[in-house]
Amino acid sequence: MPTSTLSDWAARAAPAAHFTQDQVAADLARYSPADVWQLRVRLDGSGRLGQYRPRAELDTAQLTCRFIIPSDEIWPTALADLGPRRPLGLWLRGGDQLPQLTSRAVTGNRNPYAGLRHRHSRSRPHRHRHARLQRRLRRHRAAAQAGHATLAVLPCGMDGAHPQDHAQLLSSLAASGGAVVSHCRPGTAASGATLKASSRLMAALARAVVLIETLDHAEATRTAESAIALNRPLHAEPANDDVRASGNARLLAEQLAVLVPYPAAALALL
Numbered sequence: 001m002p003t004s005t006l007s008d009w010a011a012r013a014a015p016a017a018h019f020t021q022d023q024v025a026a027d028l029a030r031y032s033p034a035d036v037w038q039l040r041v042r043l044d045g046s047g048r049l050g051q052y053r054p055r056a057e058l059d060t061a062q063l064t065c066r067f068i069i070p071s072d073e074i075w076p077t078a079l080a081d082l083g084p085r086r087p088l089g090l091w092l093r094g095g096d097q098l099p100q101l102t103s104r105a106v107t108g109n110r111n112p113y114a115g116l117r118h119r120h121s122r123s124r125p126h127r128h129r130h131a132r133l134q135r136r137l138r139r140h141r142a143a144a145q146a147g148h149a150t151l152a153v154l155p156c157g158m159d160g161a162h163p164q165d166h167a168q169l170l171s172s173l174a175a176s177g178g179a180v181v182s183h184c185r186p187g188t189a190a191s192g193a194t195l196k197a198s199s200r201l202m203a204a205l206a207r208a209v210v211l212i213e214t215l216d217h218a219e220a221t222r223t224a225e226s227a228i229a230l231n232r233p234l235h236a237e238p239a240n241d242d243v244r245a246s247g248n249a250r251l252l253a254e255q256l257a258v259l260v261p262y263p264a265a266a267l268a269l270l
Helices: 008-018 021-028 033-043 054-061 077-085 124-145 164-176 192-205 219-229 243-253 263-268
Strands: 066-068 090-094 104-107 151-154 179-182 208-211 234-236
Touching: 008 033, 008 054, 008 066, 021 033, 021 077, 077 192, 090 164, 151 164, 151 192, 164 179, 179 192, 192 219, 208 219, 208 243, 219 234, 219 243, 234 243
Parallel strands: 104 208, 151 179, 208 234
Antiparallel strands: 066 090, 090 179
8 A cells, every 4th residue: 555645643634534433443453544544535436535635624623723643742641541442633722731631530411410409309418418519519610710720522623612501611721721622623513423432532531530420321421431441440429319310320230330428539539
């Protein structure tokens, strides 16, 4: 197979823009990213890939954010644990100290149990415990807003936000020494496939995962299961009789997660 004249960055950004890591993993085990791209262009009967201009597309995308690859100094070495599923590259905003930001991840439902507002749905100890945890997690989020370095992982392009109401918070992270990363090039909308890949990426970047509350088979549960597959410690808040904690209940029952019995224990892990 002939050698490509593409730069390492363009050679990786091109296939990453059109294929998931799983779709090209077998080829990457045999060929370089540049040769994989040439192979895919030749096999594309539609001609769509042949019309794609890797250098120009990368230059345009990098007006929004930076594209980094494994040979870059700030590439997180923890991603080697993904093996063939390691991303071809990452889109990055901020993050000069990206390897130092990969610590612990906290995940859970976007619409968690509302605490004391539902007074009859659980016992008083459960209500008080969740109220304390919610207050402390709000302070944790406020710390990011106040300028403490934080890492965020997006399931969409860096020119968007998911969920959309996090746009202002995300824009402040880079300015405060933090970083936002994504495996998706700018212009990519969130989808089931990108959410699954970002869950795996977040687990790989973390040294431990704290599961607050999640429905079984929700995105947060996928992150937890990715953490288990990568041998990352998984800590889960106690389950309850609310369906929104069914993921916690299963992972704890299967002894796949370590119980963190009270809010101070969960926050200490952060």
